[in-house]
Amino acid sequence: MKPQSQPSTPNYKISCRMSQEAAALERLCQVIRIRGFRIATMAVESAGEHLDITLTLEGTRPIAMLQSQLEKLHTVAEVALGQVSGVRVQTA
Amino acid sequence: MNGAQHILDAFHRHNISTVFGYPGGCIMPLYDALVDDVGVEHVLCRHEQACALAADGYARASGKLGVCIATSGPGATNLITGVANAHRDSIPMLVITGQVPSGLIGTDAFQETDVLGMTLGIVKHSYLVDDADSLPAIMEEAMELAQSGRPGPVWIDIPKDLLLADVSDTPFPRSEPREVSSPDLTEALTMLRAARKPILYSGGGISLAHAEDRFRTFAESASLPAVVTLKGIGNPGKHNPYNLGMLGMHGSRAANKAVDECDLLLVIGARLDDRATGKLDGFAPNAKMIHIDADAAEINKLRPTELAIRGDLNGILEALTNALQDKPLDIGDWQKQCRTWYTTGGFHAADNEEPLAPITGPAFVRQLSRIAPDNTVIACDVGQHQMWVAQHYDFDHPRHHLTSGGLGTMGYGLPAAIGAQFADRKSTVINVTGDGSFMMNAQELATIRRYNLPVKLIVMDNQCLGMVRQQQELFYGNRESQINLDDNPDFVAMARAFDIPALHINRTDQIRRGIETILAYNGPMLLHVAISREDNVWPIVKPGASNREMIDETRRTNKKEHVA
Numbered sequence: 001m002k003p004q005s006q007p008s009t010p011n012y013k014i015s016c017r018m019s020q021e022a023a024a025l026e027r028l029c030q031v032i033r034i035r036g037f038r039i040a041t042m043a044v045e046s047a048g049e050h051l052d053i054t055l056t057l058e059g060t061r062p063i064a065m066l067q068s069q070l071e072k073l074h075t076v077a078e079v080a081l082g083q084v085s086g087v088r089v090q091t092a
Numbered sequence: 093m094n095g096a097q098h099i100l101d102a103f104h105r106h107n108i109s110t111v112f113g114y115p116g117g118c119i120m121p122l123y124d125a126l127v128d129d130v131g132v133e134h135v136l137c138r139h140e141q142a143c144a145l146a147a148d149g150y151a152r153a154s155g156k157l158g159v160c161i162a163t164s165g166p167g168a169t170n171l172i173t174g175v176a177n178a179h180r181d182s183i184p185m186l187v188i189t190g191q192v193p194s195g196l197i198g199t200d201a202f203q204e205t206d207v208l209g210m211t212l213g214i215v216k217h218s219y220l221v222d223d224a225d226s227l228p229a230i231m232e233e234a235m236e237l238a239q240s241g242r243p244g245p246v247w248i249d250i251p252k253d254l255l256l257a258d259v260s261d262t263p264f265p266r267s268e269p270r271e272v273s274s275p276d277l278t279e280a281l282t283m284l285r286a287a288r289k290p291i292l293y294s295g296g297g298i299s300l301a302h303a304e305d306r307f308r309t310f311a312e313s314a315s316l317p318a319v320v321t322l323k324g325i326g327n328p329g330k331h332n333p334y335n336l337g338m339l340g341m342h343g344s345r346a347a348n349k350a351v352d353e354c355d356l357l358l359v360i361g362a363r364l365d366d367r368a369t370g371k372l373d374g375f376a377p378n379a380k381m382i383h384i385d386a387d388a389a390e391i392n393k394l395r396p397t398e399l400a401i402r403g404d405l406n407g408i409l410e411a412l413t414n415a416l417q418d419k420p421l422d423i424g425d426w427q428k429q430c431r432t433w434y435t436t437g438g439f440h441a442a443d444n445e446e447p448l449a450p451i452t453g454p455a456f457v458r459q460l461s462r463i464a465p466d467n468t469v470i471a472c473d474v475g476q477h478q479m480w481v482a483q484h485y486d487f488d489h490p491r492h493h494l495t496s497g498g499l500g501t502m503g504y505g506l507p508a509a510i511g512a513q514f515a516d517r518k519s520t521v522i523n524v525t526g527d528g529s530f531m532m533n534a535q536e537l538a539t540i541r542r543y544n545l546p547v548k549l550i551v552m553d554n555q556c557l558g559m560v561r562q563q564q565e566l567f568y569g570n571r572e573s574q575i576n577l578d579d580n581p582d583f584v585a586m587a588r589a590f591d592i593p594a595l596h597i598n599r600t601d602q603i604r605r606g607i608e609t610i611l612a613y614n615g616p617m618l619l620h621v622a623i624s625r626e627d628n629v630w631p632i633v634k635p636g637a638s639n640r641e642m643i644d645e646t647r648r649t650n651k652k653e654h655v656a
Contacts, residue, residue, distance in 0.1 A: 022220045023208050030212050068389040074217040074237060 009058045011040060013082035014067070016053045019075040024051055027073060035069050036061040050077065095227050095255040096125040099188065102231040103132050108159055108186075110135065110150060110514050112143040116163025117203055119190030121255035135514060135543065138535040140167050142507035144174020144187070145533070149504075149511030151183050152494050153469055153519075155302055157239055158185045158511065164192055165203030168249070169210070173501060175245045176214040180498025181323065182300055184243035186234055187215075193253040194222065207249045216244030224257035242387040243300055274411065275403045280358075280382050281415050283399060287356035287380075289426045292316040293339070295368075296323030296497065297361020297385060297405065299490040306409040307360070308332075314416050315423075316358065317430035319347040321368045323497040324361070326487035334427060336434050340368035341633045342479040345437030348639040350430050357381045361405060364394045365498070374638030384408055439483040447601030451623050453480040453552060456603055457524075460550070461485040463607045468520040469494060469512045473505035473529030476558040479629040481524050503532025506549070510536060513545045520548070520611065527553040527580050537590035540616045548610045549592075549618040551583050554625045562628045566643065567635075587618040598622035 018024050025044065032039060037059035045052045059066070063081060070079045093101065099122060103111070112135045115123040126134055137143045140162040147158030158178070162171050168189045178185045192201040208220045217237050219230050227250070234246040284290060292314070298307045304327070311318055311328045318328045319339040328335040339347035348370075351357070357379045362368070369375040372395060383390070383397040384405065391400040401408060439454075457480045464470075470485060471494040472478040478495060487493045494512060496504040509523035530551050540547050557575040564572050587594035594617065597606040603621075610617040630645040 022222065023212060023218070026209060027212050034213060062392075065389075065393060068391075068393075072387070072389050 009060060010063075011056055011058045012063045014055050014057055014063070015078075015080045015082055016055070016070060016076060017047075017050050017078045018053065018073070019077065020046070020049055020051055021075050024075060025053070027075065028053065028070065031069050031073065032057060032066065035066045037066055054082075093259055093261070094121065094125070095221075095224050095250065095257055095259050096121040098227055098259045099231065099255075100125055100129050100132055102228070102235070103159070106157070106235055108157060109133060111159040111161055112137055112146040112150070112511065113161030114140050114143055114163070114167060116167045116190070118164040118192055118252040119161060119167070119188075119255075120163075121252060122161065122188070122190065133514075134161075135510070135539070137507065137510070137539050139533065140170035141174050141503070142510070142533050142536045142539070144171045144185070145177060145501070145504050145507035146511035146514070146536075146539075147185055148174060148178045148181075148183050149471055149494050149508030150515045151178070151185060151511070152299075152508070153491055153512035154515035155299070155491065156184075156515070157235060158183065159188070160185065161188045163190045163203065164207070165205050167203075168205060168207045172211060172214065173499075174507075175211065175247065177496055177499045177501045177504060178245045179214045179216070181296060181496070182243050183245065184239040185245035186238055187245055187247040189247070189249050190255065191220070191249045191251045194251040195253070197251065207247070211247055214245070215247045216242075218247040219249065221248065221250045221254050224254045225260050227254065227259055242297075274407055275401050277401070277408065277411050277415065279399055280401060280412070283356060283380060283382055284358065284416075284421060285419075288423065289354045290316055290356040290358060290421070290423065291350055291354040291376075291379075292318040292328075293321075293351070293357050293359045293362055294318065294324040294327045295321040295360075295362025296490070298324060298327050301361060301386060301405040303361070303405040303409055304490060306406050306413070310409045310413045310416075313413050314421060315427060316421070317350055317427060319343070319351060321362050321365065321497070322482055322495060324490065325482055325493050326490035330486040330488045334430065336430060337439055338482050340365075340370065340639065341635070342483065342629050342631070343368075343639070344434075344439050344483070345631060345642060345644075346430070346433040348633075348642060349433050349437060351376050351379075352640055354379050358384075359397075360384045360409075361386070363387075363390045369394070370633050370639035370641075371637055374640055445600075447599065449600045451598060451600055451603060451621055453477060453623055453627055453629075454484050455600065456552065456621060456623070457481055457484040459603045460522075460524075460607055463604065464522065464611065465520055468492065468522060469509075469516075471505045471509035471512055471521065471523045472496075473523070473525040473532075474500045474502045474559075475526045475529055476554070476562065476627070476629050477524055477526045477529075477552045479559075480552075483629075502529040505529060506533045506536045507539075509547045509549075510539055510545060513547050517545075521546075522548040522550060524550045524552065526558065527551060527555060527577055527583070528557045530583070531580070534586070537587065537592055541590050541592060545616060546614065547616050549587070549616070550610075550621060551618065552621045552623055553580065553583065554623045554627065555580060556625050558625075558627070559629070561625075562632070563635075565628070566632065583618065583620045592616045592618055594618035594620060596620045596622070
């Protein structure tokens with residue numbers, strides 16, 4: 001899908017809970033990259049057997065597409081779109 | 093029981109009787125355990141890539157889980173192309189690799205590679221085992237994951253010391269069968285009944301869901317004009333009068349025309365791949381869409397859909413069939429129009445009746461289709477021959493057509509044919525390949541000979557990389573670049589060096605005898621078919637162009653031609 005040309009890149013806040021496993025963060029970050037988003041900020045907290053990850057992402061593709069790809073990961077329990085911290089809101 | 097023995101025990105419990113692999117240092121404990129195991133047949137290929145591709149062919153032909161095994165380092169990296177191939181085509185596969193001992197991970201030990209890291213993008217899921225006692229649960233979960241939902245490869249990387257460690261006999265969690273919900277089809281039926289020009293568009297998801305029979309019943313009873321993707325070939329059955337064939341870049345003019353004109357696309361088990369849709373802006377411009385798929389991430393991925401239904405295809409197809417049986421669709425004029433397009437724009441390459449004429453790809457494949465027995469499995473490679481098979485062979489079942497759809501892996505066909513032959517030792521399995529693809533895994537002739545597999549090999553040899561040459565001719569001003577293969581070895585002599593008999597043909601009047609000879613032979617045999625270097629696959633849509641802009645043989649210029 002062709003990225004849309006826009007005056008500024010939309011950004012999104014996204015929260016993700018996933019299982020602790022050897023490649024948890026790499027798995028997450030790789031999907032974010034290959035699906036066309038850039039990580040602007042990232043915070044990770046360990047919560048028992050889970051990791052809670054909060055990210056700010058930049059990208060021109062529909063964020064719902066990324067959400068559905070992240071939800072496919074076997075070790076991802078939940079993905080939530082938070083408040084948009086940037087200048088534009090884009091929905092799928 | 094140690095870790096290696098547990099793996100074999102898990103194979104037994106899951107009725108996995110055939111695995112494809114290649115031994116080496118860190119996987120040796122598993123191979124040691126195999127010595128005492130009579131319930132699992134291990135097929136030794138001659139390259140790890142072929143192990144993965146054979147497991148893929150086994151899975152596609154049988155509908156079962158394919159299993160491949162290799163050692164750490166180069167063993168694992170050699171698997172990668174085959175696993176990526178399975179990932180792109182959603183093939184259920186279990187991949188097991190040995191890893192350097194736990195204490196040596198991260199020390200740049202001999203044959204150490206970060207397999208988990210380098211394969212993240214080509215697996216449905218993966219594990220690096222860090223505790224022997226977790227192995228039973230991982231094995232169970234991996235086999236379930238590989239085959240459930242949208243299938244795919246699951247990779248387990250196991251350090252050598254854990255293959256040798258005792259595994260406690262604790263019960264592992266068993267997944268409960270999930271309830272299959274029945275989605276509401278009211279809106280879908282309303283849209284279908286309102287449509288005047290509906291098209292049934294199906295892909296590889298039909299066989300992945302084991303829904304071949306239900307789909308066939310639905311397609312026949314609904315009498316919907318049907319198009320298929322490369323992986324959906326065979327879904328409607330070869331006797332379905334409304335089957336318009338494959339759409340897309342090398343699709344039939346009839347299929348692309350019908351999609352262009354339709355007012356409703358009923359997409360089942362397909363992901364709207366760019367090779368099928370062409371430029372999305374021009375794809376089915378007048379159509380609403382109903383998208384039925386097992387994978388939620390495919391919904392709205394490339395084109396917004398008016399209605400999405402996610403669920404078990406078997407239940408959905410059965411419900412749709414029942415609903416339409418009570419009151420059939422009123423689309424007689426559209427059916428008639430599609431049949432007319434099929435008559436004038438289907439794949440109807442005429443046989444070349446001049447006996448001394450050179451062999452053309454389409455004419456050869458059409459004869460092969462007529463002569464080969466029902467239920468023959470054709471394992472293709474990638475290139476022009478792959479498209480000629482897709483266009484001109486009449487497949488009656490999707491599992492009879494093994495082709496590398498998503499990744500386009502040259503070298504797929506020969507190991508896939510080996511896998512398919514192990515899936516059914518009595519079936520007729522033919523690898524149709526080109527001279528470029530054949531050389532990518534030709535070492536597997538030794539595997540065919542070792543196991544005396546009656547695989548038939550058809551090498552369509554145009555002494556070049558034909559598909560690349562064709563695109564250079566059409567889209568790069570005929571500037572040929574690195575496609576010449578006229579120094580190929582003598583393929584007949586090469587087969588014979590592997591103790592496989594071979595035959596050469598180059599004239600139209602030799603086609604029938606050549607095909608009949610290899611099919612009648614009780615064992616593996618190779619047929620070398622010399623074809624013209626200049627033959628192209630027609631029609632063709634330029635990559636990135638709309639499917640309306642098909643280029644046909646009669647106007648082999650760069651001029652765009654609209655579908656008439």
